[in-house]
């Protein structure tokens with residue numbers, strides 16, 4: 001989307017009971033998190049190109065935080081690291097898409113991220129680049145199949161038709177990453193959910 005009305009998006013998110021903030025750059029967003037997160041609280045992370053591109057993980061670890069991120073762990077330990085992430089006080093991830101009426105759309109293969117987002121950690125911080133903002137819920141849902149999953153398939157080298165063509169065939173492949181869709185219409189009751197909007201492109 002071009003000409004994004006951040007004031008309108010923030011208002012819509014607040015109406016849906018989220019806490020929303022806007023940052024000019026990823027650097028500003030990382031600075032905010034370093035100033036906000038308490039050193040005594042553990043941090044879990046979901047798989048996220050946005051997190052990787054901001055350099056947040058390394059900055060938190062260098063500052064002395066305990067961070068559980070399976071993307072920085074051997075694959076044989078992933079289950080254990082994902083469990084530790086879900087049991088942390090804070091969880092940081094991105095969203096696959098957000099609609100201008102303030103709804104978050106996410107699709108997972110393993111579901112560690114979508115489950116941790118909605119129940120488990122006390123505070124959930126969701127970093128969202130401007131490329132993830134869609135005009136409405138239907139466009140946000142389509143974004144998963146048209147943009148996100150084909151790119152994930154290329155990144156992870158999944159054997160799916162979208163990896164080869166860039167198009168979704170609603171496949172039945174064992175490598176299918178579109179398995180669990182979670183749409184967050186309103187903030188889940190027992191979670192402090194912080195939406196951090198960044199006015200730059202991040203992730204896909």
Ligand code: SF4
Nearest residue numbers: 149162168169171178
């Ligand atoms: S359903 Fe299959 S083909 Fe469609 S985007 Fe997901 S992984 Fe790709």
